[in-house]
Amino acid sequence: MSLNQWAKEIRRNQLKKEKDKPKDKPVYVNKSKIREKNELINCLTVILRTKGCSWARESGCTMCGYIYDSAKEVEDRDIFNQFKESIKKYGTKKPFVLKIFTSGSFLDKKEISKNLRDKIIDYIKREPKIRKLIIESRPEFITQNNLMDLLSEINKLEIAIGLETTNDEIRKDCINKNFTYNDFLKAAELIKDHNINLKTYLLLKPPFLTEKTAIEDIKSSIDDLRKLNVDKISINPCNIQKGTIVEYLFERDEYNPPWIWSLTDILKEYASYDFTLVSEPVAGGKKRGIHNCGKCDNEVLERVKDFSLHQDQTVFNETECECKLTWKNYVEIERKLHNTPKDFRRSTPKNK
Amino acid sequence: MSYFEVLERDGPGRIGELKCDQIELETPCLIDQEAKVRDLGSLWGFDEREISSDSRVDFNILPTKSTPPHVKEEVFDIFLKESIGYIDELKEVKGFNIPAINVNKSTSANKRELNKLRDFKAVLIENVDNLLLPQELIESLVGLKEKLSEDTAIYIPGAATPTNLAILVYLGIDLFDTYKAKYYATNDRYFTDSGSINLGELDYLPCNCEVCRDKDVNQLLSLSKRKRIDKVYRHNSNAIKREINRIKESLKKKRLRELVEERIRPDPEITSLLKYLDYNKQSFLEARTAVTRKSNLYANTEDSLNRVEIKRFRDRIVNRLSGSESDYLVVTPCSARKPYSFSKTHQIIEKGRKGRGDKLILTSPLGVVPSQLDIVYPAQHYDIPVIGKWTENEKKLIEKTLRRYLIQKDYEKILIHVKELLREITERVSKELGLDYVSTSKGRDPRDQESIKKLRRELKDVQKRINRPKKIFRSLMEYQLGLKDLNYKKIQVKGRYPKYRFFDDENQIATLTHRYGFLAFTLEGGRRYIPKMYKVKIENFVPQGSVLAPGVIEAGDEIRPNDEVLFEGESAIGVGRAEMSSLEMERSNRGIAIKVRHVEEK
Numbered sequence: 032m033s034l035n036q037w038a039k040e041i042r043r044n045q046l047k048k049e050k051d052k053p054k055d056k057p058v059y060v061n062k063s064k065i066r067e068k069n070e071l072i073n074c075l076t077v078i079l080r081t082k083g084c085s086w087a088r089e090s091g092c093t094m095c096g097y098i099y100d101s102a103k104e105v106e107d108r109d110i111f112n113q114f115k116e117s118i119k120k121y122g123t124k125k126p127f128v129l130k131i132f133t134s135g136s137f138l139d140k141k142e143i144s145k146n147l148r149d150k151i152i153d154y155i156k157r158e159p160k161i162r163k164l165i166i167e168s169r170p171e172f173i174t175q176n177n178l179m180d181l182l183s184e185i186n187k188l189e190i191a192i193g194l195e196t197t198n199d200e201i202r203k204d205c206i207n208k209n210f211t212y213n214d215f216l217k218a219a220e221l222i223k224d225h226n227i228n229l230k231t232y233l234l235l236k237p238p239f240l241t242e243k244t245a246i247e248d249i250k251s252s253i254d255d256l257r258k259l260n261v262d263k264i265s266i267n268p269c270n271i272q273k274g275t276i277v278e279y280l281f282e283r284d285e286y287n288p289p290w291i292w293s294l295t296d297i298l299k300e301y302a303s304y305d306f307t308l309v310s311e312p313v314a315g316g317k318k319r320g321i322h323n324c325g326k327c328d329n330e331v332l333e334r335v336k337d338f339s340l341h342q343d344q345t346v347f348n349e350t351e352c353e354c355k356l357t358w359k360n361y362v363e364i365e366r367k368l369h370n371t372p373k374d375f376r377r378s379t380p381k382n383k
Numbered sequence: 384m385s386y387f388e389v390l391e392r393d394g395p396g397r398i399g400e401l402k403c404d405q406i407e408l409e410t411p412c413l414i415d416q417e418a419k420v421r422d423l424g425s426l427w428g429f430d431e432r433e434i435s436s437d438s439r440v441d442f443n444i445l446p447t448k449s450t451p452p453h454v455k456e457e458v459f460d461i462f463l464k465e466s467i468g469y470i471d472e473l474k475e476v477k478g479f480n481i482p483a484i485n486v487n488k489s490t491s492a493n494k495r496e497l498n499k500l501r502d503f504k505a506v507l508i509e510n511v512d513n514l515l516l517p518q519e520l521i522e523s524l525v526g527l528k529e530k531l532s533e534d535t536a537i538y539i540p541g542a543a544t545p546t547n548l549a550i551l552v553y554l555g556i557d558l559f560d561t562y563k564a565k566y567y568a569t570n571d572r573y574f575t576d577s578g579s580i581n582l583g584e585l586d587y588l589p590c591n592c593e594v595c596r597d598k599d600v601n602q603l604l605s606l607s608k609r610k611r612i613d614k615v616y617r618h619n620s621n622a623i624k625r626e627i628n629r630i631k632e633s634l635k636k637k638r639l640r641e642l643v644e645e646r647i648r649p650d651p652e653i654t655s656l657l658k659y660l661d662y663n664k665q666s667f668l669e670a671r672t673a674v675t676r677k678s679n680l681y682a683n684t685e686d687s688l689n690r691v692e693i694k695r696f697r698d699r700i701v702n703r704l705s706g707s708e709s710d711y712l713v714v715t716p717c718s719a720r721k722p723y724s725f726s727k728t729h730q731i732i733e734k735g736r737k738g739r740g741d742k743l744i745l746t747s748p749l750g751v752v753p754s755q756l757d758i759v760y761p762a763q764h765y766d767i768p769v770i771g772k773w774t775e776n777e778k779k780l781i782e783k784t785l786r787r788y789l790i791q792k793d794y795e796k797i798l799i800h801v802k803e804l805l806r807e808i809t810e811r812v813s814k815e816l817g818l819d820y821v822s823t824s825k826g827r828d829p830r831d832q833e834s835i836k837k838l839r840r841e842l843k844d845v846q847k848r849i850n851r852p853k854k855i856f857r858s859l860m861e862y863q864l865g866l867k868d869l870n871y872k873k874i875q876v877k878g879r880y881p882k883y884r885f886f887d888d889e890n891q892i893a894t895l896t897h898r899y900g901f902l903a904f905t906l907e908g909g910r911r912y913i914p915k916m917y918k919v920k921i922e923n924f925v926p927q928g929s930v931l932a933p934g935v936i937e938a939g940d941e942i943r944p945n946d947e948v949l950f951e952g953e954s955a956i957g958v959g960r961a962e963m964s965s966l967e968m969e970r971s972n973r974g975i976a977i978k979v980r981h982v983e984e985k
Contacts, residue, residue, distance in 0.1 A: 037455045201427050204448065204462070239450050239462075244425045251428065285451030285513065353608045360569040360612065367415075367422055367562045368541030369483065369509040371451045376570050 034207045038276055039090045045099060045274025052080060052102040057113040058134065060121055065128060066307060066340050072162065073127040077117045079110050081142040084135030086169065086209055093207050093238055096272030097134030107147040114151055122160065129155065130165040138172035152184045163187040165230070170210055170218035178225045189228035189262070192218060196233060196248050197255040205237035207276075219259060230263040231256055235297075235321070236289040237269060238277050241365045242358075246293050253301050253308075264301075266310040268294055268321035281319070285371045291315070291323045291331045292358040295347050298335065302344035309339035324354035324377045385479050387504045387536040387557075388973040392944055392963070393639040394691070395528070395555035395671040398631060401505065401536050403479035406441045410536055410557040411627055413543070416620070418442055420560075423476070425449065426469060434476055444507055445473055445482045452487040452510045452519070459487050467496040481538060483507040486514070486523040497530045505536040505558065512542045512563070517652070517659040521554075525660075525667050528555050533967040534932075534974065541566070545626045546578050547653050549646040552630050553639055554660070555671075559627075564619035568612050574622040577649030582615065592621040637676040644684050661689040669695065670966050673944035674863075675760040675899035682767045685776060688748045692761050697750050701787045703861050704753065705868065708849050710795040711740030711842065714809050715754075716802060716829055719769070722757040722881075722900075729754075731830045732800065735823075735838030738848040740798065743788070745805050747777035750784025755854045756862060758881055759900035773804060782808045789816055796820065798841050800829050852876035855895070856885055859902050864914055865941065887911065904947050906981040909958035913949035916941040919961075919968065919977060921952035925984050930959070930977040938965035938976075950977055957982030 058078040065074040083101030084091070091098060102109075114131070131151070135142045143151070155161050164185050170192055181188060194215050195206050202208045222229045233252050236245035249266060256264060268289045271281045280286035294310055301308050312335070314320025316328035323331060330350065337346045354377055365372065385403040387410075392398075399410040406418050414420055418441040423434065426446045447466040450459055463485050470482050482503055487510065500506050508527060514520040528537070538558035539551060544567075548559065564574065571582040575589050582604060588595040594617045603614060626646075633642040647653045660668065672691040680692060687693070713736055718726035723744050736742065742754035752762045773781070789797075789812060797820040799809045806822055813820035823841055824834035856874055860866045875886040881897035885908070892908025895901075904913065916939040921930055930950055942948055942965035949958050959977040961968075968976045 033461065034458050037458055198428055204427065239448070239454075240427060241425060244428050248428050280451060280453065283451070283453045285453055356608050356612065357569050360565065364541075364562050364565055366424055367560070368512070368566060369449065369507065370512040370541055372512075372541075372566055 034093070034204065034276075035090045035209075038093060038207050041274060041276060041279060042087070042091055042098065045096075049099050049274075051104075052100065054080065054102045054105045054109040055112055056080065057117050058097075058100040060117045062121055062123070064340065066309070066342070067128060067163065071340060073123050073125055074130060075118070075121050075123070075127050076130040076132065077114065078132045078134060079113050079143075080105055081110060081133045081135060083142070084133075084169075085139055085141050087135065090207065090209070091275075093205065093276040094234065094269050094272060096275045096278070099274055100134055107144055107150075110143070110147055111150055115154065118154075118158070122158075124160075126160050126162045128163045128165060129161045132167050136168040136172045137166035138168040138174075138177045140172075148180075152181065156184050163189060165189040165191060167191045167193070169193070170214040173218035173221055175221065178221060178227065182225055182227070189230055190222055191230035191232060191263075191265070193232040193234075193267075194252075194256075195237070197252040198248055201237060201240070201248055205239045206234065216259075219261070223260060228262045229260075230265060231261050232265050232267050235266050235268040235294060238280055238286050241362075242287075242289060242293055243362045243366060245289060246296060246362070249297050250300065253297075257304060257306070261306050263307040263309065266294060266297065266308070268310070268312045268315070270312070270314040270317075270321065271319035287371070288319065289321050290358045290361070290377070291321055291328060291335070292355055293362070294321060294335060295331065295350065298338055299344050299347050302338070302342065307342065310335055311339065322377065324352060324357070327352035327354060385504050386973055387534050389534060389963075389967075389971070390974070391635055392671070392673070393634045393637045393676075394553060394668060394673075396553045396630075396634055396639045397555065397557070398634050399536060399557055401557070403441060403504075409631075411548075411552050411559065411630060412557075413560055413620075413623065413627065414442065414538060414558045415560040415562065416624070420444065426466060431472070440478060442505070443476055443478055443480045445470060445476070445480055447483045447485060447509065449483070449485055449509050452513050454487065456487065459485070464496055467499055470499060479504070481505045481507050483509050484527065485509040486511065486527065497527070501532050501535070503535060505538055506531060507538040507540060507558075509540075511539045517655040518663075521656060521659045521664060524554055524556075525664050529667065532970050532972075533963075534971045543623050544579065545574050545576055545622045546646060546650050548623065548626045549630055549633075549639070549643045550653060550656050552634070553643045559623070561616075561620040561623060564623055565616045568616035568619050571611070571615065573615055574619040576622075582611075590618060590622065592618055592625075594618040594621065636678055637673070638678045640690060641678075641681055641683075644686055657686055661686060665689075665691070665694065670943075671964055675901060675945045676764070678764075680761045680765040682748045682765055685774075687767075688776060688780060690748075693748050693765075696759075696761060697784050697787075699862050700751065700753060700756065701784070701791055703865050703867075704791070704858060705861055707741050707792045707794055708854055709740045709845065709847070711798060711845055712789075712792075712794040712796070713740045713742045713798045713800055713838070713842075714805075715742055715744050715800050716805065717744050717746035717752070719766075721763045721765075723752070724754060724757055728830055731835065732838070735800075735835035736842065737839070738851065739842045739845040741794070741849065745781055745785065745801055745809070747773065747781060750781050751788050753858060755851065755858045756900070758895075758897060759859065759862060763900055778804070778808065781805070782812060785809065786812050786816070789813070789818065794818060798823050798838060800824050800834065800838055802829065852880070852883055855883070856893075856902075859895070859900070860912065863901055863947065864912065864917060866912065866914060869912075899945070901945075902947065903960075903980070904949075904958045906956070906958050906983055909947070909949040909981075910956065913947065913958070915939055917946060917948050919948050919950040919965075921950050921955070923953040925955040926950070926957065926977075926979050926982055929962075929975045929979055932963065932968055932971035932974050932976045935968040935976050938968040940965055942968065948977060950979075954985050955982055956985060 058080050061076045063074050064071050083098045087098035312321045315332045334346045387401045389397045389399045401408045420442045421440040422444040423446040426448045429446045448462040536557040541562045543559035572579045573582050585600050633639045668691045718728045720726035723729050744752040797813045799822040823838040827834045857871045877884045883895040885893045890907045893902040893904045918939045920937040922934045942961050946961045948961050959979040962975045
């Protein structure tokens with residue numbers, strides 16, 4: 032059984048347990064601020080409930096459980112309503128950036144049919160407050176035709192690709208992503224050729240990697256991406272999502288989510304380059320997400336947020352906590368232990 | 384030149400010498416403390432070009448794709464194969480290389496890839512500390528041990544604690560480190576002799592090492608985290624160093640098993656390792672356990688009842704010992720003084736028995752001891768805690784062994800000369816087997832005058848006294864060499880018990896080594912009597928002093944350390960004492976296999 036089949040098996044078992052999801056409700060709608068070309072701007076994020084990521088339906092990535100948000104029977108009409116209602120309800124008076132995610136690929140016609148896509152694009156085109164559209168897609172759907180379709184309608188566009196790492200072996204062995212760096216490069220070239228902004232997600236600490244290797248992997252990935260004229264790099268710290276291989280290991284004490292210190296270590300090192308470097312951790316500070324000792328988590332995550340908005344590495348200047356030493360030792364000896372230290376506590380026990 | 388050579392053994396545990404160009408280590412040891420170890424890290428993201436040859440590095444740990452043990456087995460196997468497959472591509476890495484092999488919950492020991500590791504002098508086993516259940520850990524470790532060569536040093540990283548070290552060494556692990564000590568120190572966990580404890584929960588420092596001397600807990604707690612980790616790490620390392628020395632000392636004195644039984648107690652998880660090992664891996668232990676030991680055998684716990692030496696004794700007296708010398712069997716109690724025949728009790732009983740009828744001693748944990756074998760190891764060498772009562776387990780064991788013993792022999796009458804409880808057991812067994820029996824000390828102490836009189840009366844028809852020296856010879860030949868139907872009528876015995884010398888046609892054939900109760904053969908004796916299962920076929924050379932393992936072509940299956948063996952090659956024949964088991968003789972490329980006593984050129 033390959034990793035591929037294992038992911039499939041876990042997925043199948045979890046899907047049996049899942050209840051039907053409401054077709055008319057989007058998965059997630061939220062307002063926030065993001066950084067766009069040296070200014071802060073409002074941002075509306077809508078995650079549409081589709082039939083789910085094609086790859087996840089076939090097998091899926093080791094850390095991704097978004098497939099369980101999907102609805103089997105959802106139709107174009109339902110999805111369009113989800114979209115329209117979200118914009119109406121949350122659209123601000125001021126100009127804003129619109130992120131439309133599907134937990135899959137916006138350009139995948141199995142998720143968003145050509146017809147539905149045209150309708151959504153048409154709606155956006157007629158909404159002047161929307162300054163920019165950000166969508167996500169796997170590289171295989173980023174084709175000349177798809178891009179031309181979009182561009183003829185929308186003038187400001189950003190496409191985000193979940194590359195996760197530039198290391199093909201890690202992407203295959205630890206993430207089960209089912210595309211290569213070369214696939215990404217081709218898509219990236221097309222995107223740049225059409226003057227579309229390119230955002231790349233990197234995954235911090237996929238399963239099987241030690242904290243140290245994980246940090247090194249992100250750093251060497253950023254080094255590779257720097258050469259490509261990528262506009263934005265977003266680091267996604269791995270979190271524990273249900274019905275995934277990562278969760279299976281986490282439940283057996285064989286996967287530990289990354290430390291926030293690992294993230295700040297990377298952000299500091301790559302703060303002053305000509306791409307925007309951001310991170311918006313999911314489940315930050317929680318047991319199932321990136322975390323430190325528990326005492327400093329909120330403070331340090333706040334700095335990460337600050338950094339993502341202002342790209343100013345001095346925000347990290349005064350972040351210190353006793354647990355940073357624990358992290359340092361952990362990074363140093365984890366590989367030497369040659370096992371997953373199950374009771375490595377991040378917090379210091381209380382003194383008498 | 385680099386090698387690993389086993390110098391001393393005690394069961395599967397060993398003291399060895401690990402040598403590479405620049406360094407020589409005595410194992411078991413903490414490899415990170417005594418050498419410079421470089422871990423080349425994960426194969427994911429590994430860049431071969433970055434490996435520079437660093438002359439200060441003693442050992443390189445080769446990179447792997449390591450996954451935790453509960454990863455689906457097929458996925459696990461793919462990565463294991465890739466990791467081992469990659470070893471070939473790392474030939475460029477200079478120096479002493481240690482490949483890492485990953486184990487998971489089901490044993491990965493049958494993988495063909497493992498053969499590739501046979502040429503390495505040391506192998507690292509990953510994931511051991513993640514294996515929670517005793518069957519997972521024992522199955523995978525023992526499986527690997529059986530697959531790898533005996534002269535491969537086994538390294539288990541990130542696992543050593545003061546409580547688990549003894550059993551890990553007993554399993555045949557040679558190399559450890561202080562990484563777990565450091566990881567525990569980072570978590571403010573302080574090693575004690577019985578495990579580890581959170582520094583905050585400790586009231587007194589149960590240690591007198593250089594870190595803890597003249598300090599109290601609060602002084603440690605009030606240090607900055609950096610200093611505290613450093614201190615606790617040093618203490619933790621000291622605790623494992625002390626344990627390593629304790630283990631080596633026991634191993635050298637052949638008391639490792641006793642130490643293991645002592646050290647596992649504080650932790651049920653570790654205790655279950657030994658239980659699992661004893662119950663399920665008896666053949667692994669048996670194949671590596673010496674037939675005699677220097678030290679006494681203390682059967683202090685119920686676990687001792689399952690020891691190899693004890694089981695082996697019971698099996699041999701039942702299976703190897705042939706028919707009875709007399710039609711009568713006198714069943715007698717055991718004594719604290721060993722050998723039994725020297726004890727006061729048995730001297731009194733002899734007044735009634737007067738050397739007539741076979742004599743059997745009932746005891747725990749051996750079950751039964753035929754009196755002619757009372758000096759053989761471990762009958763002369765064991766001790767148990769005595770409180771004047773037998774435990775249920777001991778009772779069952781005695782009854783079971785007695786039954787097995789009596790079924791094999793052909794006695795007509797059993798004279799039961801033991802106290803109440805043992806009398807009941809013996810009567811029950813005799814009745815069950817349809818043997819005629821009489822209790823000669825019923826309601827009395829076996830040493831009581833009346834008991835002795837009754838015993839003498841019951842034996843009045845028996846004229847013939849047993850020829851004890853000849854009987855000892857015969858039983859030893861059976862017990863030690865597994866010989867049957869031996870014609871020993873013309874054997875002559877000289878000397879005073881127990882310093883017997885045995886002759887056949889005026890040729891001396893053997894001496895009784897009174898310390899272990901084993902026969903030591905002359906060349907003539909070996910040539911005449913040592914059977915195939917104790918013979919070693921050697922290469923074409925004349926050994927001086929010792930036969931080394933690479934000189935062994937084939938070794939009889941039954942050979943265990945300290946066995947008497949006959950070796951023969953094209954140009955020489957001789958007798959000597961085995962230093963290794965047959966398995967190790969055949970699989971090792973280093974070390975002394977046989978210490979030669981007599982050798983003759985052909």
